[in-house]
Amino acid sequence: MDWLILILLSALFFGARQVVSKKVLMFEHATEYLTATCLMAFLFSLFFLPKMGMDYPAMMWFLMYLKALSLTVGWLLASRALRHLEISYVTPLTNLTPVFLLVWGYFLLHEVPSATQYIGVALLIFGAYWLQADHHFTSLLKPWSIFRNKFSLFMIIAIFFYSICAALDKVILQVVDPYTLLAFTYFVLSVHYLVVQFFKYDGLKDIKHAFVKGKYLMFIIALLMIFSDIFYYMGVAMPGAMISLIIPVKRTSTLVAAIVGGRLFHDHNLVYRIAACVVMVVGVILVVI
Numbered sequence: 618m619d620w621l622i623l624i625l626l627s628a629l630f631f632g633a634r635q636v637v638s639k640k641v642l643m644f645e646h647a648t649e650y651l652t653a654t655c656l657m658a659f660l661f662s663l664f665f666l667p668k669m670g671m672d673y674p675a676m677m678w679f680l681m682y683l684k685a686l687s688l689t690v691g692w693l694l695a696s697r698a699l700r701h702l703e704i705s706y707v708t709p710l711t712n713l714t715p716v717f718l719l720v721w722g723y724f725l726l727h728e729v730p731s732a733t734q735y736i737g738v739a740l741l742i743f744g745a746y747w748l749q750a751d752h753h754f755t756s757l758l759k760p761w762s763i764f765r766n767k768f769s770l771f772m773i774i775a776i777f778f779y780s781i782c783a784a785l786d787k788v789i790l791q792v793v794d795p796y797t798l799l800a801f802t803y804f805v806l807s808v809h810y811l812v813v814q815f816f817k818y819d820g821l822k823d824i825k826h827a828f829v830k831g832k833y834l835m836f837i838i839a840l841l842m843i844f845s846d847i848f849y850y851m852g853v854a855m856p857g858a859m860i861s862l863i864i865p866v867k868r869t870s871t872l873v874a875a876i877v878g879g880r881l882f883h884d885h886n887l888v889y890r891i892a893a894c895v896v897m898v899v900g901v902i903l904v905v906i
Contacts, residue, residue, distance in 0.1 A: 623852035630845035632870035647696035652810040653827035657839035659803035665796035685805035691778030717780030737903030744897030795850035
């Protein structure tokens, strides 16, 4: 279970990153934030250059690009949701990733969860439903209002892309080393966001604005991204580690983000949302058993 320690460390850094990102996104738009932080993360990833390999099959490079493309869309949608919605509402929604992963894991990776793990997934879905109900749990139809809020819908779509990334990670890391995947992913992310930044927004002006407003927080976010991802990749790369179990463990980061971020940003109905998040974490535990 060495992978469990690595993924828990990844979850800790990811939760901290979400909290700091919410702070930055209060005065930056999502694209300039992502462009600046991904550029910094790519530069930091070059520290691992001596450990990287280049002699991989063309199919692996294609899969790595496909993963980075999916992450480009997922992060952009999730960052827009995080900017416009309360952190204690947005982050627990990512606990739904295992629902998609059960499907991907079964059909692509031939991973077969147990009955207990299915119960855990049911709790995850129930917790998400409870979270969507907010403090109106007496109304069973209240959670369906998510489809009338475009930013909530953005988050659900982002989760779908996250699940694709997770399934691809398991396939890729059976061949590619974690350090190459880390650097290549941030390189592609940087290129994608730069293209969007220059064609749709104000290019270098916005990137400069991101660093001027974000100051040292941009460097902190980039470091948190690196630590979170490298621990995650190392955990996924370990023999016997099932991606359908790894992602639910990583999603314990939502409890950190919901509690710390919710208190820091004075979110509404925080106790209620934390309770829903706890139900989801119990689901995570059952999934891991």
